[in-house]
Amino acid sequence: MADKSPEPTHFFDCNVFVGSPAYQRPLLPVPKAGALLAEMDRAGVDRALVWHIAQHDASPQAGNRLVVEAIRPHERLTGCWAVLPTQTRELAPAPLLFRQMREARVGALRIFPSVHKFVANGVSLGALFGELVDRRIPLFVSVRRGMDWPDVYALLEDFPDLVCVICDHGSWGMDRLFRPLLERYQNVHVDTSQYLLDGGIDDLVTVYGERRLLFGSGFPESYFGGMMLALRHARISDQAKAAVAAGNLERLLAGAEL
C-alpha cells in the first residue's frame, strides 16, 4: 500500500455562485444557499466565498441584495459583491460601501465590465479602486464571465498593487497569459477552477510559491471534487496544500480593511 496522503486541513472555496442563471437553465441548478451547503457537505468543503449570478445577469443592485440574503443565516458562507464605475452613482460611495460590506459579511468584490458596459481601468474605476488598493480589499475577476485577457492586463497596469484573484482562467492552456501577470504583480493570484492542466499545480507552486494559487471550484458549473482530488495528490508539500486549499483565501480576506 502507498502511504496515506495528508489531508489538507480544510477547503475554503473562493469561486462559487448561487442563483438561477437567466440565459440558460443549468442541468443541475443551485438556486439557494441551502442546496449549496448540502453539496458542500457531501463533498467536504468547509467554507465558500459566494457571489450571486444575478450580479452578472441582472444587476449588481439585485444580485448584491440576493447574496446578502443567501449568506446571512450561514456562517460558513462569506459574500462577494459586484461593483460599477462610480460616475453613474448607482452604488454606495466608498466609505459607506465598505461599511455595508462589513455589516453584511461581504469580504471581496467582483467586476463584470463586458456585460456591464464599462472599461476596467483607472479612468473608470480610479476613485473606488484607489481605496481597494489602500485597504487591500480583494477583487475577483473571471475570464469566463465579464473580462478578457487584455482587460485584465489593462486593469493591472493602472492598479499594479491591487489584490486580485483571476478566476476561471480556462482549461485550454492559459499559463502564457497569466504567468506574466504573476511575475509582474505581486498581489495577483489565480484560482484552480479550470486549472486542469496535468502537473500545473505542482509547477506553478514550484515557480511562484504556494501563496499565489487559491482553491476555487467554479461550482455550480463545475464540481467540487475534481480540483479537490487534484490538489490532494499534487506533488507539493502539506503546507502548500493547506495554503492553496484555504489558507491563502483566509489571509486575503483577513487582510482587507473594511
Add this chain to the structure above:
Amino acid sequence: MICDSDLAREFWELGKSDSCPIYDMHGHMGRWQGIYFPRAETEQMIGTMDECGVRLLVFSHHDALLAPDIGNRSAVEAVRKYPDRLRAYCVVNPNYPDRAMADIVTYEQNRDAYVGLKFLPDYHGLPLTHGDYRAAWEFAAEGELLVLTHTWKDSELDGPATIRTVAERYPRVKLLLGHSCHGDWDAAVSLARDFPNIYLELTAVFDDRGVIEKFAGEVGSHRMLFGTDLPWFDPHHAIGVLLSAAISDEDRHNICHRNAETLLEPFLRANMLEEAIHDHETS
C-alpha cells in the same frame, strides 16, 4: 472526501484504486502549439499514470496531428517502449491522402501498437464525410477498428449531423465520440441511443457539471468512456468529477475500465497486458 463511497475513500486516500484501474481512451503526447505542458514527455506521462492508477492510455501523438512531416512514428515508438501501458490511434490527416494511404498500408506492420484510427476534422478542416476520409473509414470498417474522432456542437465538420451520416454509413466501426459533441449534450444522447456502435468519450466533458449524470441516466454508463487528453488534463481531476457526480460506483467502474476492457479486448493480444504488468511488478 468528495462523496461517501468505497471508491471515493480509496481514491481520496491513495490517489488510485486496485479494483478500479483507469483506461484513458483519449490521450495525446508531446508538445502542442497553443499550450504550456509541464509533463508532455512519455516518461512524465507514465509518471502521472502511475500516480492516478491509469493502467493504459490510448493516445494520438501531437506530432501526428499537427506535423505531417513527422506523422505517426513517434506514437509507434512510444508504444513499443511501454507496451504494457500505451496503445496508439493511427492519425489520418485527410489533407495528405497519399500519406494517409501509406499509413493504412503499413498499419498491419504496426498492429502491435494500434487499436484504430484518430480523426481531428475541426483542425484538419475537412468534414468526416469528405472523400479523402473514405479509404480510412472503409479500412476501419473492414477491420472493425476503433475510430476516435473529435466532435463538437454545431461543427460542420464533426458535429452531430455529420456524425449521424458516418455512423449510418459505417455500422461496423466502433465510433468513439471524442468530447461527446461538446456542448450539444442532447445530440450526443440521441446519437448514442440510435447507434449501438457509438460511445461517448468524456474528455473536457468533466468540466461541465451535470453532463455525467445526464449521460448515465439517459444513455447508460455502459456507453461512456474515460478520457483526459493527457498531457492536457490531470486524470485526478476527471476521477474527482466522477466521484462528485451523482452516479453509482458500478457506473464509475463501467466508465473507468469495464467498457474500455471490452472494446480493447480484440486489439490486445491475449493476456499480454496482464503479463506485462505482472512482469513489471515482479522485476
